[in-house]
Amino acid sequence: MSTPLKQIHLAAHFPGVNNTTVWSDPDSGSHIDFDSFVHFAETAERAKFDFLFLAEGLRLREQAGEIYDLDVVGRPDTFTVLAALAGVTTHVGLTGTINSTFNEPYEVARQFASLDHLSAGRAAWNVVTSWDAFTGENFRRGGFLPREQRYARAKEFLATAHELFDSWHGDEIAADPDSGTFLRTARAGAFAHHGEQFDIQGRFNVPRSPQGRPVIFQAGDSEEGREFAAAEADAIFSRHDTLEAGQAFYRDVKGRLARHGRTPDQLLILPAATFALADTDAEARELAHGIRLKQVSGQTALRHLEHVWNTDLSGYDPEGPLPDIDPVPGEHTLAQGRSTTRHHRDPREIARELRERAEAKNLSIRELVIDITARQTFIGSAETIAATINDLVQRDAADGFILAPHVSPGGLDTFAAQVVPLLQERGVFRDEYEGTTLREHLGLAHPDA
Amino acid sequence: MSDTPPLHLAVALDGAGWHPAAWREQGARPGELFTARYWVDLVREAEAGLLDFATFEDALSLQSSRLEGPDDRTDQVRGRLDAVLTAARVAPLTRHLGLVPTAVVTHTEPFHLSKAIATLDHVSKGRAGVRVRISARPQEYGHFGRRTLAPLTLGELQSPEGQSIVSALFDEAADHVEVLRRLWDSWEDDAEIRDAATGRFVDRDKLHYIDFEGPHFAVKGPSITPRPPQGQPLVTSLAHQTIPYRLVARSADVGYVTPRSAEDARAIVEEIRTERAAAGRADEPLHVFGDLVVLVDEEEGRAAERLAALDALAGEPCASDAEIFAGTPAALADLLTDWQAAGLTGFRLRPAVLGHDLRGITRGLVPELQRRGAFRTAYTATTLRGHLGLDAHPANRYATA
Numbered sequence: 001m002s003t004p005l006k007q008i009h010l011a012a013h014f015p016g017v018n019n020t021t022v023w024s025d026p027d028s029g030s031h032i033d034f035d036s037f038v039h040f041a042e043t044a045e046r047a048k049f050d051f052l053f054l055a056e057g058l059r060l061r062e063q064a065g066e067i068y069d070l071d072v073v074g075r076p077d078t079f080t081v082l083a084a085l086a087g088v089t090t091h092v093g094l095t096g097t098i099n100s101t102f103n104e105p106y107e108v109a110r111q112f113a114s115l116d117h118l119s120a121g122r123a124a125w126n127v128v129t130s131w132d133a134f135t136g137e138n139f140r141r142g143g144f145l146p147r148e149q150r151y152a153r154a155k156e157f158l159a160t161a162h163e164l165f166d167s168w169h170g171d172e173i174a175a176d177p178d179s180g181t182f183l184r185t186a187r188a189g190a191f192a193h194h195g196e197q198f199d200i201q202g203r204f205n206v207p208r209s210p211q212g213r214p215v216i217f218q219a220g221d222s223e224e225g226r227e228f229a230a231a232e233a234d235a236i237f238s239r240h241d242t243l244e245a246g247q248a249f250y251r252d253v254k255g256r257l258a259r260h261g262r263t264p265d266q267l268l269i270l271p272a273a274t275f276a277l278a279d280t281d282a283e284a285r286e287l288a289h290g291i292r293l294k295q296v297s298g299q300t301a302l303r304h305l306e307h308v309w310n311t312d313l314s315g316y317d318p319e320g321p322l323p324d325i326d327p328v329p330g331e332h333t334l335a336q337g338r339s340t341t342r343h344h345r346d347p348r349e350i351a352r353e354l355r356e357r358a359e360a361k362n363l364s365i366r367e368l369v370i371d372i373t374a375r376q377t378f379i380g381s382a383e384t385i386a387a388t389i390n391d392l393v394q395r396d397a398a399d400g401f402i403l404a405p406h407v408s409p410g411g412l413d414t415f416a417a418q419v420v421p422l423l424q425e426r427g428v429f430r431d432e433y434e435g436t437t438l439r440e441h442l443g444l445a446h447p448d449a
Numbered sequence: 450m451s452d453t454p455p456l457h458l459a460v461a462l463d464g465a466g467w468h469p470a471a472w473r474e475q476g477a478r479p480g481e482l483f484t485a486r487y488w489v490d491l492v493r494e495a496e497a498g499l500l501d502f503a504t505f506e507d508a509l510s511l512q513s514s515r516l517e518g519p520d521d522r523t524d525q526v527r528g529r530l531d532a533v534l535t536a537a538r539v540a541p542l543t544r545h546l547g548l549v550p551t552a553v554v555t556h557t558e559p560f561h562l563s564k565a566i567a568t569l570d571h572v573s574k575g576r577a578g579v580r581v582r583i584s585a586r587p588q589e590y591g592h593f594g595r596r597t598l599a600p601l602t603l604g605e606l607q608s609p610e611g612q613s614i615v616s617a618l619f620d621e622a623a624d625h626v627e628v629l630r631r632l633w634d635s636w637e638d639d640a641e642i643r644d645a646a647t648g649r650f651v652d653r654d655k656l657h658y659i660d661f662e663g664p665h666f667a668v669k670g671p672s673i674t675p676r677p678p679q680g681q682p683l684v685t686s687l688a689h690q691t692i693p694y695r696l697v698a699r700s701a702d703v704g705y706v707t708p709r710s711a712e713d714a715r716a717i718v719e720e721i722r723t724e725r726a727a728a729g730r731a732d733e734p735l736h737v738f739g740d741l742v743v744l745v746d747e748e749e750g751r752a753a754e755r756l757a758a759l760d761a762l763a764g765e766p767c768a769s770d771a772e773i774f775a776g777t778p779a780a781l782a783d784l785l786t787d788w789q790a791a792g793l794t795g796f797r798l799r800p801a802v803l804g805h806d807l808r809g810i811t812r813g814l815v816p817e818l819q820r821r822g823a824f825r826t827a828y829t830a831t832t833l834r835g836h837l838g839l840d841a842h843p844a845n846r847y848a849t850a
Contacts (some may be wrong), residue, residue, distance in 0.1 A: 013806070015570045023643060023650055024643065024645040032569070032571055032674070033673050034541070034571055034572040034574070038541070057673050058673060059561070059669075059673070060671060060673060066653060067651070067653040067656055067671075069649045069650055069651050069652075069653050070648050070650065071650060073641070073656075074636070074641070074648050074651070074673060074674060074675045075673060075674065076567075076568040076571055076572075076674050077561075077564040077565045077567070077568035079533070079534060079537075079565065080533060080534070080537045080564075080565050080568035080569055080572065081537075081568060081572065083533075083534040083535075083538045083539050084537040084538065084540050084572040086485065086538055087485070087489075087537075087538050087539065087540065087541045087542050088541050095718060097692065102560075102561075103558075103561070104556070104593050104595070106509065106592040107509070107556070107702050108559060110509075110531055111531050111534060114530040114531035114534045114535070115531075115534055117483045117484065117485070117530055118485045118534055118535065118538040119485075120484075120485070137667070137668075137669035138560040138668055138669055138670065139558050139560055139666075139668070140558055140665070140666040141770065153821055168528075173480070173483075173528070174816065175472065175479035175480040175482075177472065177473040177474075177477070177479065180470075180524045180762065181471060181524065182472060182479065182522055182523060182524060182525055182526055182527060183522075183523040183527055184521050184523070185523070186522070187521075187843060188511075188527060188528070189511055189527075189528070198594055199594045200591060200594040201591050201592075202510065202519075202589075202591045202592045203510060203511040203519050203588070203592075204511075205508070205509070205510060205511040205512075205529055206483075206526075206527055206528060206529070206530060206531075207483055207528045283716035292717065297648050299648050300648070349600065389718055391530035
């Protein structure tokens with residue numbers, strides 16, 4: 001008897017503020033107009049994707065004290081766009097990144113519970129943390145959170161939100177006009193949380209939502225991030241670009257679940273990936289190369305290296321060799337507002353490694369940055385990409401992928417039209433939605449079950 | 450036809466309606482209050498009636514008949530969805546109606562609210578506003594745990610100490626609105642340039658730090674969300690006395706007030722206009738809307754009967770901060786015209802039973818006003834500011850060119 005084929009989970013990340021988005025492409029549209037989001041969501045739903053995903057930013061990025069202007073700048077509010085998209089879609093899940101540092105559990109819990117009601121059970125929360133004073137300058141509380149406390153706050157934030165979600169059990173509303181009983185119990189929504197990070201009590205004012213709680217996502221590759229996900233999350237985002245690395249991560253994270261009293265099917269592993277799809281593999285390789293050149297201009301490459309060197313490199317030729325000067329160490333970083341620029345090692349050591357890598361492969365600055373910023377990318381014909389994705393999933397390098405097209409809003413269209421039908425033919429991706437809630441799409445049990 | 454400017458009409462949406470027993474009346478759909486379909490049906494009805502906008506009530510605590518804490522009642526609607534998200538949910542399914550959710554500014558971050566309302570404006574293509582509300586309910590402070598407020602009865606709120614607390618909360622709200630407005634202007638309209646030749650997506654000279662610093666908070670900016678289609682979405686506020694009138698005068702585009710008579714309306718409008726002038730904004734348009742709880746039926750006496758029946762169900766007469774009207778569309782039209790003559794520019798009607806009285810407005814009152822030439826017969830603008838005759842795209846305070 002053969003093992004049944006694993007079913008693939010697919011999601012789509014709306015392209016925006018990052019250097020993978022090729023805004024100069026003639027097909028690139030607005031990152032703000034709601035019509036762009038509608039187009040993207042309709043494509044994802046037509047392709048029967050599990051969910052679409054929106055990131056979040058709480059301060060415009062800066063470099064050397066100026067607003068960083070080489071990437072897409074600006075984005076709409078995550079909750080508001082997701083709620084509006086709930087009005088023009090019926091099945092696709094709606095996942096938003098919401099920061100646990102610059103929000104309060106009561107308001108975030110009621111926003112997610114509301115989104116879950118308003119979408120009839122399609123809400124998901126990607127819990128992220130932040131601690132920096134730079135972002136904090138936009139908020140009342142400022143940048144108060146010591147870095148080492150961020151997971152402590154995130155964990156308690158999530159636990160508190162769960163207490164709020166669970167403060168309504170689902171059977172409170174009688175709404176019986178004849179007897180005049182609206183609530184069956186006077187204590188609906190009662191909660192009390194007395195902890196290190198939050199000391200709150202009272203009544204939660206959103207009744208239990210269709211999914212009970214939103215689906216919880218967590219990104220992060222660190223030890224703390226993996227452990228947090230194993231304990232709390234329904235899905236984890238990761239970024240591993242080889243079969244072996246994916247399998248190692250998969251084994252590691254799934255192996256942690258038992259310690260938390262959970263089974264491997266209770267946490268999905270969904271790496272982020274991008275793709276270059278063309279009629280033939282050769283054309284796709286050419287397309288992919290062209291995309292990379294557009295993603296990493298000479299200016300972008302220099303700016304990227306400045307994250308390590310922490311000094312102005314604008315005098316260097318991006319097509320030339322790496323800077324021969326040493327990086328400037330120190331607390332103050334040239335680039336602000338990017339999680340990826342926070343190095344926890346000596347930058348001189350990182351620079352040495354980069355120089356060795358460039359010399360070994362004979363790379364210019366720009367080629368080196370193209371090399372080091374490469375991420376999981378599916379390159380090939382529809383047939384090749386379908387086979388690759390399926391192989392990675394069947395061999396337990398992932399449970400599915402979150403695809404980030406490099407063009408918005410139409411970047412998903414060809415994938416939906418060409419790759420998805422091939423996965424469906426192989427019997428590894430749904431032809432129709434079987435359920436209506438995101439939990440059902442992901443094969444996750446309802447928390448009340 | 451008179452020279453009177455056209456009347457503006459808004460509807461206030463809350464639960465099953467504004468009468469505590471509304472949910473028990475036929476057609477109230479109390480089991481659907483937490484579904485999108487319920488809200489979509491309401492806003493579609495409001496739009497069919499050509500209303501200027503709908504407001505969505507909200508609070509950061511469970512509804513209670515007591516200011517100072519939960520009342521543990523089980524015979525009234527309890528629980529509500531986030532108003533901004535509800536407004537966003539219905540936005541793509543409407544085309545003209547303005548959408549004005551309530552936001553509690555005492556406990557929320559102005560940066561978050563600014564981008565949420567800017568985004569509501571983007572998703573509705575220029576129909577967003579916000580009603581800012583302060584929180585004087587101690588239970589809401591307990592939900593956040595960041596500050597405290599001693600329990601106060603309504604009477605204690607009127608004492609000098611109570612008034613000084615209220616005054617501080619409204620000052621903070623004024624700062625909050627100032628931050629919203631600065632953030633909406635922090636992107637100039639043409640900041641996004643997509644200049645492939647220089648590799649620049651934005652012209653950073655057209656993005657502005659707002660550098661707001663006040664006693665309660667400081668916000669750096671710029672916004673993360675580009676300037677909304679209306680430039681400045683509508684800011685509205687409900688006011689019952691001098692301190693909140695001042696917020697309306699200083700910060701709002703529309704103030705809702707609760708006069709008990711035409712004479713009362715005249716005095717309130719005069720006080721607000723005086724405050725407006727004192728704030729140096731006398732020449733900037735400001736709408737003052739009268740709030741009314743309404744029961745509307747064509748049949749003479751029917752609305753009063755329904756009110757009596759609802760009061761009987763509730764076990765006590767309906768009490769409201771606003772005047773309660775029960776009568777025919779013609780009588781309501783008479784009252785509105787009368788109060789309009791006292792200086793109000795529009796009304797925010799609070800249907801006693803949404804499932805019944807919203808239609809009383811859209812299908813009874815509106816045609817009656819139209820017959821009198823006092824209300825639009827078609828939408829002539831596409832944005833909320835346009836409906837209200839406000840500058841369709843106000844100048845950006847930071848733009849130099």
